[in-house]
Amino acid sequence: RWNGRKQNYSAVLGGRRTKEGMINDGLTVYFGSKQTHLFFRFYEKDYERASQEMTSVEAIREMYGLRNRYEISMRKEISTDFIKRYIEQDFDLADEGVKIINDNLTFYDKEGNLDSEWYDMMGRMDAYHFTVRPEAPDLNRKYTWFERGGPVSTYLLLKKAEELTGESRLEEIFNEAELTERQEKFLKEFRMIRGANV
Known part of the structure; x- marks a missing residue:
């Protein structure tokens, strides 16, 4: 279960037909709207890797472990301010990415407590909050x-x-x-x- 600033989500289970039959390309979950300043995409990287290396997902997981990926899409002032801050402070992009996700999405377990597995996987629980300057009404x-x-x-x-x-x-x-x-x-x-x- 999840809650947070991002209320919209969508999930797409990708696949394709080949000579060998149907192949699952993995699940992609989107949080937020593509029209907003901040948008998240989570997907099963191991399926993509299996397709690239022309092997099974099980083989990829055995070689590399379970690997998923997240992407953060930023627009307008948020992206400009983030890049300026990165140039000035030279911080770890992955850590900051996790903090941005934590600020916008909160995950809970079945009992309604914070999902420790999720935060263990992400590696941290702290958050980074963007301050967006409001645009003057035109x-x-x-x-x-x-x-x-x-x-x-x-x-x-x-x-x-x-x-x-x-x-x-x-x-x-x-x-x-x-x-x-x-x-x-x-x-x-x-x-x-x-x-x-x-």
Whole structure:
């Protein structure tokens, strides 16, 4: 069982058809969304190695032991800050990778305790937390969307139609309109930025 910052996951069991029959290419598990700043991929490396060396997975495990691999995908500020810190401090990339995973994913055993096998395998329990600088809300993009997206022309059409009909539905619509949750969040961030810059 797992919990943490990364709520989304997907699992893919790969395989292919050959002359000898179906071959299992192993399981790949993804945590997080590919659209976010941080994304994880865990896969069974021994299956990949067996395919490369044209031997069985059992033979690979006998030679090398059970070997799985994890990959961390970073984007935007997170990747830039991580590389800058690495250049300045020259830390162990594998250790930092484990700390990043530990900060985003917490694994539990069947009894609900921290999964000691998982943390023994990872080699550590401490975590590294990214601090991402929030992007300032871009009001110009909202204006551009409004200008290009059609709402302005629709408003003008209805306004001119109401001048002919004498109706006032537009005014009622504006009076009853509410911001969406996402728009409220944008406005809150915009207020904070404006307040900080005053």
